[in-house]
Amino acid sequence: MLRIEDTDRERSSAENVEQILDALGWLGIDWDEGPYFQTDREDRHRELLALLLEKGKAYRSKATAEDVQAFKLRYGADRGFRGQEEGEGAVRLRVGDEGEISFHDLIRGETVFKRRHLDDPVIARADGTVLYNFAVAVDDLDQGITDVVRGEDHLSNTPKQLLVIEALLELGVGAGRQPPRYAHLPLLHGPDGKKLSKRHGASSVQELRAAGYLPEAVCNYLSLLGWGTGDDRTVLSRQELIERFTLERVSRNPARFDEAKLRWLNGIYIRNLSPAELAERLHQYIALQQPDHLPALERRRELLVEAAEISQEKIQRLDEFWPLAGFLFEEERTFDERAVRKHLHGEGLALLAEAERRLAGVEPFTRESVAAVLEGIVKERGIKPAALYQPIRVAISGTAVSPGIFESLAALGKERALARIREALARWGAVAAP
Numbered sequence: 001m002l003r004i005e006d007t008d009r010e011r012s013s014a015e016n017v018e019q020i021l022d023a024l025g026w027l028g029i030d031w032d033e034g035p036y037f038q039t040d041r042e043d044r045h046r047e048l049l050a051l052l053l054e055k056g057k058a059y060r061s062k063a064t065a066e067d068v069q070a071f072k073l074r075y076g077a078d079r080g081f082r083g084q085e086e087g088e089g090a091v092r093l094r095v096g097d098e099g100e101i102s103f104h105d106l107i108r109g110e111t112v113f114k115r116r117h118l119d120d121p122v123i124a125r126a127d128g129t130v131l132y133n134f135a136v137a138v139d140d141l142d143q144g145i146t147d148v149v150r151g152e153d154h155l156s157n158t159p160k161q162l163l164v165i166e167a168l169l170e171l172g173v174g175a176g177r178q179p180p181r182y183a184h185l186p187l188l189h190g191p192d193g194k195k196l197s198k199r200h201g202a203s204s205v206q207e208l209r210a211a212g213y214l215p216e217a218v219c220n221y222l223s224l225l226g227w228g229t230g231d232d233r234t235v236l237s238r239q240e241l242i243e244r245f246t247l248e249r250v251s252r253n254p255a256r257f258d259e260a261k262l263r264w265l266n267g268i269y270i271r272n273l274s275p276a277e278l279a280e281r282l283h284q285y286i287a288l289q290q291p292d293h294l295p296a297l298e299r300r301r302e303l304l305v306e307a308a309e310i311s312q313e314k315i316q317r318l319d320e321f322w323p324l325a326g327f328l329f330e331e332e333r334t335f336d337e338r339a340v341r342k343h344l345h346g347e348g349l350a351l352l353a354e355a356e357r358r359l360a361g362v363e364p365f366t367r368e369s370v371a372a373v374l375e376g377i378v379k380e381r382g383i384k385p386a387a388l389y390q391p392i393r394v395a396i397s398g399t400a401v402s403p404g405i406f407e408s409l410a411a412l413g414k415e416r417a418l419a420r421i422r423e424a425l426a427r428w429g430a431v432a433a434p
Contacts (some may be wrong), residue, residue, distance in 0.1 A: 001143065002034035007135045009338040012039075021307050023205035027215050028238065036143075037158055038135045045130045048138055048173060049091060049123070058123065062089035068119065071197035081119040091124035094164055101159040101166075106183035106247040108152075113159040121160045141174040149247070152184040167345075183247045184224050189254045196257050208262075212288050212317030214281065217266040226255035235268055267316035275309035282308055285318040293322050296329040302398075303328055303411060307378055333398035340394060344428045348391040351377070355392055356421045365414035371406040382386035395424035 004020065022033070038045075052058035061083035063159055068081045086308045094116050102112040123134035130138075140148070140161070208218050216238065223241050226235065227250045236244070270278060270281040282303060286293050296424030297304065307325045315321055327333050344352070358373045359365075374392075378385050389405045396417055401407050409417045 001036070001145065002031040002141075003036045003139065004034075004036065005136060006037055006039050007130060007132050010040075017208065019204075022428065026205065026209055028221050029219075036139075038139060041135070041139060041142075041233060042130075044139055044142065045135055046128060048168060048416075049130060049134070050405070051173070052093070052123075052167060053091065057171070057172055058091050058093050059083065059085040060087055060089045060126075061092050061120075062086050063092075066294060066410075069104045080115070080117050080381050084342050088126065090122045090126050091128075092120040093123050093160075093167065095163060095226045101162050103158065103182055105155075106181060107186075107250045108155075108184055108252055110153070111158075111299045115418065121163070123164065130250040133160040134164055137161040138168070140180050141165055141168055141177060141385070144177060145180045147183070148180045149183045151187055153187060158182055158184075158413070167419065176250075179229065183250070185250060186252060186254045188225060188257045191260075193256070194312055196430065210319075212285060212289070212319030212321075213266050214318070217262070217269040220269075221262045221265050222395045225257060226251045226253070234265065256318070263316045270315060270318075271312055273312075275305050275312065278308040278312060278394060279304040282318055282321050289319070290322060296331075302330045306411050307403075310403035310411060314403060324368055324401060325408075327399075327402065328395040328408070335394070335398045336400065339390075339398075339400040340428065343390045343394045343400065344424060347387070347429060349425065351383075351388045352395055352421060352426055353383070355388060356418060356425065359409070359414070359421070360418060362414065363412060365417075367410045370409045392421065396420045420422060 002024075004017055006017070017035075024030070053060070063081070063083045067083075071081050072079060080095060082095075082096075082097075095115050097116040099117070100112050100114045102110065105111045124130045124133060127225070136157075137160075139145070162179055165174075168174060169177075190196050190212070205218070209215070219238060220234075220236055221242070223236070225244065225246065228237070229244055230249065256396060273281065280311075283301075284299070286297055307328050308321075311321055311325045314324060333395070354377060355374065356376065359370065362369050362373055375385075376386060378388055381388075390400055393402050393405055393408070394400055394414060396408060412420070
């Protein structure tokens with residue numbers, strides 16, 4: 001069930017709700033019921049709040065934070081606050097001092113809270129608007145929620161919600177129903193062992209999408225944080241995760257979110273796509289996240305599958321594609337001055353000139369025929385391949401990084417590749433090959 005818990009009006013904007021739906025949709029996580037909004041159930045919440053007040057399970061109190069502090073100074077810091085019926089003010093639930101609230105956490109085991117340590121919790125404001133812990137408990141009971149899986153930062157809320165459910169059940173509300181089962185997940189930490197924050201990198205699903213991660217890789221990686229299969233397998237399909245996941249195998253210790261590992265896993269998922277599938281993902285990504293590149297991409301859309309194929313082994317995220325292979329689509333290229341200084345001078349230019357002459361006679365202009373010519377030059381000259389390939393790479397792409405040189409030349413096509421090499425030779429002073 002998808003329930004939007006929007007009792008906090010300031011935090012529950014339409015934009016935030018849309019972000020939730022967008023994130024779930026992108027990850028491929030759907031639901032059977034809903035979305036339901038708690039604010040649509042205000043009449044039900046007020047009805048049961050009135051019932052608790054009428055039956056003496058709750059009371060109105062004007063006690064302030066200072067009053068609660070004074071109470072604890074008098075009776076001890078671990079003593080739960082107890083107020084008096086004052087006829088007005090916020091609504092507090094009566095806890096009582098005897099006994100305890102306990103539940104079996106599916107991850108943490110038996111969890112016990114002594115009643116005398118718990119404050120009478122505020123469940124509604126003075127104006128009658130209910131608070132989160134009351135609304136959640138009512139809705140869990142009414143909607144027959146069986147399992148609640150959430151972060152351990154909600155652990156302190158659980159006894160408050162169980163107290164509300166207990167009081168309602170005693171009054172015959174939800175007769176025959178049981179409280180949900182609870183499981184409190186460990187929070188995520190960064191690689192440094194500290195609580196995950198912006199300093200560790202992307203911290204929302206939308207940021208991961210914008211960074212070029214695939215939804216199936218994100219889902220796979222997040223599933224493994226604090227949980228394992230027992231056989232150390234890392235790459236698991238959604239169906240395998242569904243079949244193998246159990247709450248009993250979730251660790252109690254904080255899991256570490258390491259974006260370097262996510263990048264690695266995302267690279268595996270990228271390489272497992274067919275070139276056509278990767279091309280489609282890249283087109284969608286560029287249209288959404290890099291729209292400035294879309295016109296150039298559309299002008300040479302026929303190149304996209306080939307460009308995806310020759311880039312597949314070198315990228316780990318979708319955002320890395322355009323810096324690597326964008327030169328195949330763009331008519332103008334920006335030259336990296338350091339790469340020019342390193343590779344387009346002296347012998348580099350001489351070898352580039354020789355490559356131009358040899359490539360001009362290549363027909364058909366395929367990866368194999370280009371490779372045969374360039375490897376022939378390397379062998380004849382007795383040079384390292386990079387001595388020849390890097391000047392060509394800088395000439396055609398503007399940088400010292402690209403997909404494989406044979407593949408890049410073939411993808412550009414003979415006419416465009418030779419034009420770029422000749423432009424570089426003219427710009428930086430062609431010399432005759434020795």
